[in-house]
Amino acid sequence: QSALTQPASVSGSPGQSITIFCSGSSGDVGGYNHVSWYQQSPGKAPKFMIYDVSIRPSGVSDRFSGSKSGNTASLTISGLQAEDEADYYCSSYTRSTTHVVFGGGTRLTVL
C-alpha cells in the first residue's frame, strides 16, 4: 500500500493561513470520508487534530479545519502561531487489506 502524498514542507508567517494537501486515490482519500490529520512536535507522540475529513475533536482549536476535493484532502491552519510549528500527517481509510494508510508527513515552519 503506497503512502499518501504530502509536500515535504510548508511555511508561513504568524497570522497567515496555510494549507497542507494530502493526495491519494479513489481507493482511499477519494472513495471514503475517513481522512484524519495528526500534529507531531519533536520528541512527542502524534496529536489527533481532525477526523472524518473535517471534524475537530474536543479541545482542538477552530483555527484548524479540514476538507476534501476528489482524491485530495487538505488541512488549513488559520491565524498561524509559533506553537503550530510541527510535523503534520494525514491518514485515510483504504480498501486495501490493511485498511489504513498514512501520508509521508509535512513539516510546517512558522517564520
Added chain:
Amino acid sequence: EAQLLESGGGLVQPGGSLRLSCAASGFTFSSYGMSWVRQAPGKGLEWVSGFSGSSSSTYYADSVKGRFTISRDNSENTVYLQMNSLRAEDTAVYYCARPVYADYYYYGLDVWGQGATVTVSS
C-alpha cells in the same frame, strides 16, 4: 481520561524477538480495537498492526506480516505486539493508539501512548 502506556522496548540483535506491551486506562478497553503505529528515526508514521473491537481478526502491514503478532488481554487492559525475526529496518519508536470509533481501528486514532523505542542492531 483515556491513557495508554507502552513498555518493553529496548536493544535487540537482528533475528531476535521482543514483546511490546500497551497498558490502557480511563476507558472500557474491551470495547475498543487498537492499532500499533511506528516511526523510524527521522521518518514518517507507518501503521503496523491492528484489530477491531468486536472481531477476532487481526491485520498487519506487509512489512511485518508473518513476523509480528498483535494480541490483547482484556483482563489486564493490555494490548501486545510480539515481534520476531527482527531486522534493522524495524528500528523505530512504536506507538499504540486507540481508534476514535471503538470498533474500527482504521477510522482515525484519538489516543496515543508516549511510544516505546526498539533498536535492532548487532
